[in-house]
Every structure is written in C-alpha cells, then in structure tokens.
Amino acid sequence: MSETVVEEAAAARKQTLRDELTARRKAMTPDLIDTRGLKVQSRFLATQYYHKARTVALYAPIRGEVPTRDILIAALQDEKIVCYPLSHVHGRILSFRAIKSEAELEPGRLGVREPTNSSDLIAVDQIDLFVVPGLGFTRDGKRLGRGGGYYDATLRAASARSRRVGLAFSDQLVEILPTTGDDVDMDLVVTESETCRGLFREPEFLDT
Template sequence: MSETVAQEGVGRKVSLREELTARRKAMTPEIIDERGLKVQSRFLATPYYNKARTVALYAPIRGEVPTRDILIAALQDEKIVCYPLSHVHGRILAFRAIKSEAELEPGRLGVREPTNSADLIAVDQIDLFVVPGLGFSPDGKRLGRGGGYYDATLKAASARSRRVGLAFNDQIVDTIPTNSDDVDMDLVVTESQTLRGLYRDWDFLDT
C-alpha cells in the first residue's frame, strides 16, 4: 500500500469517526434503550451466542448498544461472562468474570468493570467476543474509537474464538477503510438485521 493511499485511509477514518460520533450523540437515552432491546434480542437468537461457553461483553458508554439483557440471559444460561478491565498492560485487554451485575463497578475511566475479586479469564479461553464500535460495514469491517485495543486483543485470542459487533442501524456504513491491524467481525447485529461478515463456523472447535 502506498503512503498516499494509507494517508487517505487515515483521513477517511477520522472523518467517519466524526460523522458517526455525531449520529450517536443525536440518539436520546430512550431511543438507545428501545432499539438496544431489539439488538440484544436479535443477538441472543444467533447460533454464536447459543454455542458459546465463555462470552466477553462490554459495559456500554456514550451511546453504545446496551448489553444488560445479554448479561442476564447468559448468567441464566450458566455461561461464563467476563468484561474487560481499564488497566491495560500493552495493548491486549484483560478480562474478569462476574456472576451478577452487582459485581460491576465504575473503573478509573468511569466505565463499569469487574471488581478485583472477580476471577481473571485468559483471552485464549474466550469463545465469543461481543464488540462495540463507532461504525460497521455490511461485510463485517469495524471502526473503533482509534485506540486499537480490541483489534490487538482479538488478534491475541484463540483461533477458535468468534466476534460479533453490536450496532444501531445508524452506525452501518457502506465501506470502512482498514489496514492490517484491523479485525473483521463474524456477524454485525442491529435492531433490524443480522449482517454476515466472516460468518465462520459457530462450534468453537479448536483449530
């Protein structure tokens, strides 16, 4: 890839982030909750969720799709549910498992995360990563906030792990510029559609 093309991709990402951030800010809490219920319900019907034993969720911030219904369902289904921690060594996220919502407390960045008493879960033990994002494309490309932590973490995960992006319809764009550091989703789930990205097998078999 030429330097000019790479710079154009970076510039496009910056403008897309600004556009998608503005879209998200325009959504009221009521709309987020209403549409969020539909996204979560659609996600819970996917074979990826049904087959997964260990699920990594995120605690939503700044207009991200809620995940509380997924947490409640996963705990009832006796899955191991873990969340990322704000303290990061390098670029790979660390995760701790919780057994109830009460074990999530505001961390140093204001994002809810498991208490230190919760069990650490190795990244390579996670079957399914539920991933937030500013935007997604129909073919599974993802635009994050720019830190690259999820991309690095997903690359460090087991080859048998899968990833599903949660988004509102407003966050779906035709194309997202990517580079070799970016990681695609297996599915992108919105309130009205389930978009196939990589759509790899959901048996989570060791490969």
C-alpha cells in the same frame, strides 16, 4: 503510491467517519437507545454464536453504545462464563475478569463499569465469543472503533476458534470503511433490524 501514504489516507478517512458517526450517536435519545437496544440484544441472543459459546466477553456501554444488560442476564441464567474488559491495559491487549452478577461491575479508572479486582481473571485465549462495540460497521463485517486499537489487538491475540459479533444501531451501518492490515473483521454484525453476515465462520468453539 507508498504503503505509508495509503495508511495515512485511510487514517484521515477514518477520522472523518468517526466524527460523523459520533454525531449520529449523540443525536439518539436515551429512550431511543433503550428501545432499539432491546431489539439488538434480542436478535443477538437468537444467534447460534451466542447459543454455542461457553465463555462470552461483553462490554459495558458508554456514549450511546448498544446496551448489553439483557445479554448479561441471559448468559448468567444460561450458566455461561461472562467476562468484561478492564481499563488497565498492559500493551495493547485487554485483560478480562469474569462476573457472576451485575453487582460486581463498578465504575473503573475511566468511569466505565468493569469487574472488581476480586473477580476471576479470564485468559484471552479462553474466550469463545467476543461481543464488540464500535462506532461504525459494514454489512460484510468491517468495524470502525474509537481509534485506540485495543479491540483489534485483543482479537488478533485470541484463540483461532474464537468468534466476534459487533453490536450496532442501524444508523451505524455504512457502505464502505477504510481499513488497514491491523483491522479485524466481525463474524456477524447485529442491529435492531437485521443480522449482517460478516466473516460468518461456523460457531465451532471446541478445541480440535
């Protein structure tokens, strides 16, 4: 079987899973998202990845993604540099700006909250820890996104010392995800009920 046929089959399986996982997410009520989201964030904040990171890239949740507000508040109190992606993308790699308060997040071009233009740009290779959303994850760190490929491209462009943690609800965990060479695995996947070891590389963020 040719590589092209394999990739096409993987893409078809991914789309089927996206439809299933999107339906699961839509079935969650706002109250349930908030309640479970608090537990996910609390579990994430207890990880060594969070504690050792100096610069953290968060996301502003949309369409039932795990909330990140508690992480933002904690990271600012811990005097970490916190940045968010911008909706204007040059190529496939996301751009990030730092914020010093939640008030600096405003609805952007796609309706997703993002930093204002007055915020400082943060180079991708300066980010220690990427907190990554997704439609689905496996316990060994594989991730299914919405299909744009922006996070995968960005994570490949990041520093080799950077790490990535996927946030998910337990309903988003699946046993198997079809992958291609473009997909990037997570170091951890954190849900409201468990912390799953993905790549589980040591959180050593200092340059060597």
